[in-house]
Amino acid sequence: MLPPISQNIQVNFKYNIIFTEGLFKADNSLLLNTLNPSSGSCETKILCVVDNGLLDANPGLFKEINQYFDGQPSLQCVQPPLVVPGGEKVKNHTQYVEAIQELIHRHKIDRHSYILAIGGGAVIDMVGYAAAVSHRGVRLIRIPTTVLSQNDSAVGVKNGINAYGKKNFLGTFAPPYAVLIDFDFLTTLNDRDWISGTSEAVKVALLKDPDFFHFLEDHSGRLQGRDMPSMQKLIYRCAELHLDHIANSGDPFEAGTSRPLDFGHWAAHKIEQLSNYKIRHGEAVAVGLALDVTYAYYSNILSKNDWIRILELLRQLGFKLFVPELTINLDEPGKHPSILEGLNEFREHLGGQLTIMLIKGIGESFETHTMDEKRILKSIKALREYELSTTVNR
Amino acid sequence: MLPPISQNIQVNFKYNIIFTEGLFKADNSLLLNTLNPSSGSCETKILCVVDNGLLDANPGLFKEINQYFDGQPSLQCVQPPLVVPGGEKVKNHTQYVEAIQELIHRHKIDRHSYILAIGGGAVIDMVGYAAAVSHRGVRLIRIPTTVLSQNDSAVGVKNGINAYGKKNFLGTFAPPYAVLIDFDFLTTLNDRDWISGTSEAVKVALLKDPDFFHFLEDHSGRLQGRDMPSMQKLIYRCAELHLDHIANSGDPFEAGTSRPLDFGHWAAHKIEQLSNYKIRHGEAVAVGLALDVTYAYYSNILSKNDWIRILELLRQLGFKLFVPELTINLDEPGKHPSILEGLNEFREHLGGQLTIMLIKGIGESFETHTMDEKRILKSIKALREYELSTTVNR
Numbered sequence: 001m002l003p004p005i006s007q008n009i010q011v012n013f014k015y016n017i018i019f020t021e022g023l024f025k026a027d028n029s030l031l032l033n034t035l036n037p038s039s040g041s042c043e044t045k046i047l048c049v050v051d052n053g054l055l056d057a058n059p060g061l062f063k064e065i066n067q068y069f070d071g072q073p074s075l076q077c078v079q080p081p082l083v084v085p086g087g088e089k090v091k092n093h094t095q096y097v098e099a100i101q102e103l104i105h106r107h108k109i110d111r112h113s114y115i116l117a118i119g120g121g122a123v124i125d126m127v128g129y130a131a132a133v134s135h136r137g138v139r140l141i142r143i144p145t146t147v148l149s150q151n152d153s154a155v156g157v158k159n160g161i162n163a164y165g166k167k168n169f170l171g172t173f174a175p176p177y178a179v180l181i182d183f184d185f186l187t188t189l190n191d192r193d194w195i196s197g198t199s200e201a202v203k204v205a206l207l208k209d210p211d212f213f214h215f216l217e218d219h220s221g222r223l224q225g226r227d228m229p230s231m232q233k234l235i236y237r238c239a240e241l242h243l244d245h246i247a248n249s250g251d252p253f254e255a256g257t258s259r260p261l262d263f264g265h266w267a268a269h270k271i272e273q274l275s276n277y278k279i280r281h282g283e284a285v286a287v288g289l290a291l292d293v294t295y296a297y298y299s300n301i302l303s304k305n306d307w308i309r310i311l312e313l314l315r316q317l318g319f320k321l322f323v324p325e326l327t328i329n330l331d332e333p334g335k336h337p338s339i340l341e342g343l344n345e346f347r348e349h350l351g352g353q354l355t356i357m358l359i360k361g362i363g364e365s366f367e368t369h370t371m372d373e374k375r376i377l378k379s380i381k382a383l384r385e386y387e388l389s390t391t392v393n394r
Numbered sequence: 395m396l397p398p399i400s401q402n403i404q405v406n407f408k409y410n411i412i413f414t415e416g417l418f419k420a421d422n423s424l425l426l427n428t429l430n431p432s433s434g435s436c437e438t439k440i441l442c443v444v445d446n447g448l449l450d451a452n453p454g455l456f457k458e459i460n461q462y463f464d465g466q467p468s469l470q471c472v473q474p475p476l477v478v479p480g481g482e483k484v485k486n487h488t489q490y491v492e493a494i495q496e497l498i499h500r501h502k503i504d505r506h507s508y509i510l511a512i513g514g515g516a517v518i519d520m521v522g523y524a525a526a527v528s529h530r531g532v533r534l535i536r537i538p539t540t541v542l543s544q545n546d547s548a549v550g551v552k553n554g555i556n557a558y559g560k561k562n563f564l565g566t567f568a569p570p571y572a573v574l575i576d577f578d579f580l581t582t583l584n585d586r587d588w589i590s591g592t593s594e595a596v597k598v599a600l601l602k603d604p605d606f607f608h609f610l611e612d613h614s615g616r617l618q619g620r621d622m623p624s625m626q627k628l629i630y631r632c633a634e635l636h637l638d639h640i641a642n643s644g645d646p647f648e649a650g651t652s653r654p655l656d657f658g659h660w661a662a663h664k665i666e667q668l669s670n671y672k673i674r675h676g677e678a679v680a681v682g683l684a685l686d687v688t689y690a691y692y693s694n695i696l697s698k699n700d701w702i703r704i705l706e707l708l709r710q711l712g713f714k715l716f717v718p719e720l721t722i723n724l725d726e727p728g729k730h731p732s733i734l735e736g737l738n739e740f741r742e743h744l745g746g747q748l749t750i751m752l753i754k755g756i757g758e759s760f761e762t763h764t765m766d767e768k769r770i771l772k773s774i775k776a777l778r779e780y781e782l783s784t785t786v787n788r
Contacts, residue, residue: 001413001414001415002413002626002630003413004410004411004412004413005410005411005630005634005637006408006410007407007408007409007410007411007549007569007637007640007641008406008407008408008641009406009407009408009551009569009640009641009646010404010405010406010641011404011405011406011407011646011647012402012403012404012405013401013402013403013405014401014402015401016398016400016401017398017401018398019395019396019397019398020395021395101557101558101563101564102558105558105560105563108742110743110744110746111648111743112651112744112746132566133527133564133565133566134563134564135563135565135743136552136565136566136647136648137566137647157403158530160530163495163499164495164496164499166499168529168530169495169499169528169529170527170528171527171529171530172526172527172530172531172566172568173530173531174566175401175403232396236396236399239399240399243399243401246401246403247401247402247403247404252403252404252405253530253531254505254530257506348502348504349504349505349529350504350505350506352504352506
């Protein structure tokens with residue numbers, strides 16, 4: 001028989017994450033420079049999709065975007081921005097993806113045109129999926145407008161929508177063309193959204209960067225008090241660590257069974273679900289981190305000093321470390337739904353073998369393949385007690 | 395303002411193209427070795443999707459596949475093979491993609507499970523798309539069963555379905571986990587399908603390999619006479635050249651405006667469409683190649699000797715070089731639909747700049763950015779005359 005042929009393909013993806021203020025002001029040239037319109041006879045086609053939640057908080061933005069493109073004759077905005085709902089609900093139906101694809105078809109948007117996704121992480125995930133599977137990938141410019149999307153979801157390589165009740169069931173790995181981070185959008189966030197995105201920064205600091213953890217400890221008060229320079233530094237360093245991990249972990253498209261950035265996430269995903277998504281992703285991550293570091297402490301892996309420092313930082317940033325979702329149906333073993341199912345779902349998602357990231361110190365991560373259920377229950381109990389004690393003292 | 399962060403991601407994709415006969419016979423270990431079931435407690439989950447056209451020609455195959463998996467306790471085939479229609483029609487609706495995704499959900503198929511796509515190029519394109527966007531990519535084993543899919547479409551990195559009347563409007567670049575080529579499937583092809591896939595071999599020979607062109611000239615009679623060793627060599631070399639191009643062209647996911655493997659395809663795509671897909675892709679490619687080499691000859695770029703050799707080879711393999719679709723609406727300039735629209739559609743698809751691959755000799759390709767319409771019309775006329783003269787002489 002003829003010998004096998006081994007195929008070996010190297011694909012190089014490059015994109016810039018660029019920081020700015022007032023992206024759609026007439027005198028800001030960043031967007032024009034990024035889109036780099038061709039000097040030929042054809043205009044560069046652009047389709048904008050905007051998060052309705054963002055427009056509610058920034059009533060002038062819709063007009064500002066239209067005026068920006070009116071002032072750029074080399075850029076052809078094919079129609080006024082498409083407005084879609086913000087938050088997880090935009091990912092729960094295919095209708096928004098299909099609406100974008102219909103516009104891609106109708107306006108003859110091609111692989112060298114641009115789609116601008118302007119909004120929070122859910123909108124960017126959804127628009128990214130629509131763009132990635134049209135013509136095998138229309139260029140996507142992500143313009144994240146929340147703390148969580150600026151420091152985490154919008155700088156990475158994933159997109160997706162939910163289907164069959166499963167989070168991100170449909171999606172691809174597809175790096176963006178560029179990510180433009182406009183800090184001005186943060187000023188209109190409510191306090192809850194301002195804070196909730198900071199738990200991902202605590203996560204990467206714990207995994208990778210003790211100095212960044214110290215920074216967060218030193219600035220927790222200012223961060224909670226909406227100090228913009230502190231938040232900019234948090235977003236910048238968090239994005240930098242996230243990007244470095246994707247580029248240098250050796251598994252950017254997650255072919256293996258390990259997902260190191262999912263530290264604290266087995267519980268977080270389940271908490272979000274058990275709360276019917278009333279608990280924000282960032283809030284659930286804070287609880288998930290608290291749970292896993294408590295587990296590491298009770299496993300005699302993490303020192304008491306580090307454990308307390310971590311809980312304290314999360315608390316000082318403004319997070320609750322205990323939520324009732326942690327104890328649903330825990331009284332009877334095997335009863336469901338319960339937080340413990342999160343472990344099984346995590347195992348299943350990774351192809352049968354459980355791999356959980358834990359830490360043995362700040363900045364020192366390691367993988368484990370078993371989690372003891374009794375010790376998880378003990379950790380949940382400890383978090384309830386910790387939360388009660390700190391609430392009384394507040 | 396904070397400095398931009400440059401992200402640079404290298405992704406490495408590896409897969410093998412393995413040749414065999416009797417893939418689903420009990421004593422053939424290739425599939426088992428490829429799926430490499432984990433030694434742990436969990437079975438390796440598999441979902442098979444089979445082309446109905448293939449089952450029509452191989453009535454025993456359905457049972458054979460079931461028996462194969464019954465004999466492999468470490469492989470868990472989650473249900474009997476899903477049967478889908480063969481040919482372009484399976485790509486014209488989302489229902490088949492959705493049926494596969496519903497099974498992925500129902501059987502808890504994860505990113506470490508396998509989907510086997512068994513059939514012609516259209517079925518493999520459709521199944522590949524369904525797999526690629528579920529859980530951001532379930533492992534896909536392609537088992538192509540036609541000449542065209544074995545030598546061309548199923549060895550590459552694309553998938554897709556049609557939407558809004560546009561070919562492959564929805565799709566991704568997603569390398570397979572492995573490609574298993576079973577030559578036994580070719581014996582049940584009808585003569586038309588046996589021959590039509592060989593035009594892609596002529597194409598890559600013209601672009602890249604004069605020796606392969608000589609091989610095709612020497613073996614054209616045997617190929618037309620269904621000589622299996624000659625066809626195996628054709629498929630092997632064609633796949634090899636195709637794979638080498640993808641790995642070494644510097645643009646495996648087609649980020650640029652050049653698509654060198656689309657030689658002869660601007661006309662071919664339009665011919666298929668004008669014929670309502672009654673003309674096979676391979677047949678249309680043969681006409682498209684004949685048209686473009688005639689154009690190169692009339693442009694004084696290609697020698698008369700090479701031009702005639704190419705037309706002769708295509709004719710000897712059994713292809714028609716002129717079809718009525720070439721002249722639809724050509725009597726009045728600008729009337730449509732006509733073959734000339736194929737150029738505009740090609741330009742549009744590539745982001746506004748036309749890039750057409752031509753040859754100046756056998757194995758010597760070059761790019762051009764303009765095509766003269768009068769010279770195209772002259773070339774079409776020449777092909778009609780050539781076809782008439784050879785038909786009379788036959």
